[in-house]
Amino acid sequence: CKGEGGTCGVSQACWAAPRLLPHHFIKRRCRSFLCSFQAFTMAGLNVSIAFVFLVVGMCQVLRRISKWLLSPGAYSCLARELAGSLQLCTSCLELRMLVDIGPWGGGFGLDVVLTLLFLLFVVHGASFDGASANPTVSLQEFLLHESNLVATAAKLVAQGTGVGLGWALTRLYWSWELTKFHLIQNLIASECSSSIHTSLPHAAFVEGTCSFFFHLVLCKSRQSPLMYRVPALAATITFLTYA
Known part of the structure; x- marks a missing residue:
């Protein structure tokens, strides 16, 4: 309706409603989607962090039991290196998965991954109890005459065993598909490509x-x-x- 002053308020409201309502609806739906996406992302990230710290706790228990049961030489060359390699392998595989999938599947950037990397290696360094969990470090100790041939060979065997166990444990954990990251990881795992x-x-x-x-x-x-x-x-x- 039109009056002397132009279009009345009722007509303006009726004309504006078809535009305002869809815009408000879309805005609300987008906000709801973003909140749900962020919640799923944080939940997946929390599951990954919980898995890593669970493995750290298990390896710490393994170290305590091994130190109590084994001799100092067997503990330092075998059990300590095996536990350290297992712990390092599982955390690196999980972190590598977050690096590959997180930016486009989770919406978080490199800063989150680097922060997790720093914190994880702080935890590893504090809990390794002197283990290197690194074949090159063990070989370096041998070349510097800080370790004999038998001890170095035992460390390398223990490190290889720990890496194998860590790989098997992580693959089993991924197969449960507790988060969407693991679901995507399993879907793209068959695609063999060089890193x-x-x-x-x-x-x-x-x-x-x-x-x-x-x-x-x-x-x-x-x-x-x-x-x-x-x-x-x-x-x-x-x-x-x-x-």
Whole structure:
């Protein structure tokens, strides 16, 4: 209806309602979808963190029992390295899954992954009880005459066994599909592709350079107190991963 002053308020409201209601409805639905998406993302991230810390707790129990049952030599060469490798393998596989799927499947960026990486290696460094869980470090100790051949071979066998157990445990955990990340991981697991996204010489150069700097920091911080050595190594690994 029109009056002397133009279109009346009722007509304006009737004309505006078909536009305002759909806009309000779409806005509300989008907000609801974003909240649900963020909730699912945080739930999946919490499940992954809980799994990692559950494995850390299990390995810590294994260390305590092994230290009580085994001799110091057998514990340091076998049980300690096996538990450390198992713990490191499971956490790295889970974190690698978050790196591959998280940015587009979870909506979180590299800052979240790097923060988790730093915190995980702080936890690992504090709980490893002197284990290296790294074949190159064990070989370095042998070359520096800090470990004999038998002890080095035992460490390498224990590390390989721990990695195998960690891989099997993580695959079993992924098969349960507790989160959408694991569902996507199982769907793309059949796609065999190389993790090297550059030329082989360039990848070898980068890997060698990062390994050199890591071992350099490791040698320099070996005699430092644990409270300084652990954050330094964790920060070095995080920086080299980002670089």
